[in-house]
Amino acid sequence: MGLSKLLLVFSLLLLLFSSFTEANGLKVGFYAKSCPKAEAIVSKEMKRVMKLAPSLAGPLLRMHFHDCFVNGCDGSVLLNGTRSSPAEKDGIPNVSLRGFGTIDGIKEKLEEACPGIVSCADILALVARDAVVLTNGPFWEVPTGRRDGRRSVAIDTLRNLPPPFFNFTQILNGFFAPKGLNAKDIIVLSGGHTIGTSHCSSFSNRLYNFTGKGDADPSLDKYYLPKLKEKCKPDDVTTIVEMDPGSFKTFDASYYKNVLKRRVLFTSDQSLLEHSEARAYLQRQIYGSPSEFFKDFGVSMVKMGNIQVLTGNEGEIRKKCAIVN
Template structure:
């Protein structure tokens, strides 16, 4: 199992060494053939697929490292609605408003990376690799590129034929408390540990003022006063002003959990994980042990990327990720 090691960071080295050990203990028990998916799905009919996706991701992130957060968020916003079926990629038509045009999805980024990978794959092996698989692989590669753990995922997802704006109402709100998050994610099979680990993806990227300004209207004892002033200053530039989730916005690490311990979580749905006894120990554990966070995160991401996948006649292999065949 591969991990990305930053040789100038002793903490990262130790974390990744421990992560490898943990993974080797767990790898035997992981279901490689999950619901008809397979780790070797493209070995015979498109053996270069994963390398092509990796190249597209790496080239894009070298030019703009902030896109790593976009690719991870894209996977979540795709999978949590109708399952991991690339419905988030479909464009709206005159008769249908698609998921991507929902207010919750207007800030999604990285579509051009998926398009680039798909175009190059179609040149080599047309009609074989699904857009849904490309999203899952691209998110995985973005995590690794940013310094996080590498994890393999089974392939074989088919692309869905439905994408409706009304379905996005099921996306979790940034205003949910821990109990509401546990209930919402629990309905999709995720544990509190999965929730906290997946929230750690906020070690990358930013939040817009519109998603946290409500916390600034009344005194909030769960927020550090100096940090509250920082958020207020950010919002003085308007609802679209951006605030990094932690001090290392382009590095995949455990700084996000350290921020929660300091009462410096940007979103209410972030800080509630530390404020709530049921999830606080998980936050503290990940803040103390980055290797443990990496291990639990990749397990949760595998679960996310296998959510309600479509197989065979349930879907199709799109020629263009933005339109149904």
């Protein structure tokens, strides 16, 4: 294919991408006129936060994922609940989320610069991108224009967030496909586990009671298993473990190498080896540069960020992310 044809194909892809995002009411540069420094403010605050607490990168990336998968990318994961009406952040899959203070702080800065303009849902999307960039990962353009939802119910998290003990097929059919995401999106977004940590309780069944008979998961690397048992005793709910050992503060492709070595924490991670497309992808990450993964990650993040968005006159622009107006 000649250079002119390649350029034509690339231009058509950009046009299709632009049409897709704008069809959802989102577009890159949505705040160019209404709050031109919005992304710069987010970036500046994220640089400050990452210097003080670099371990927040993983949780902030995860927060965007947990927001989008529960009733769409509407900032509902940020809302506070009550004793009688627990919110998403009170749901079992979300009780370990961290970084809400970071989002609140960024929102305060944006409200000072542009009152009532930038949604909390968009802040989550921009923060997730910057968390990746600031851990040496890829940059991607984030389409914005989301508005904030008013519904936040704890039980919705159990229905919409894939448990770490599910396998590839269960995650694809039960959680990703219904939201318009495919097998490749699972493979690529799982790579986000290259940064961050997990509580022992999220994978202790693989160490002590995999089949209900007090046994360990035989798919775990025999040298990795005793190291995990050293850190995580039975019924430990407080200790945290690196998801990408030795590289949990750097966004890279080493997670995929650990999957192949059977040195990952979750059944959902290990089950990538059950899928032919995933296995091929893992192999390419070992012998190639991370450029494919970096490009794909941005594409899948944009795709995920389009799930059930509120735009136009839907929802609201919250003044404070933790409470509805």
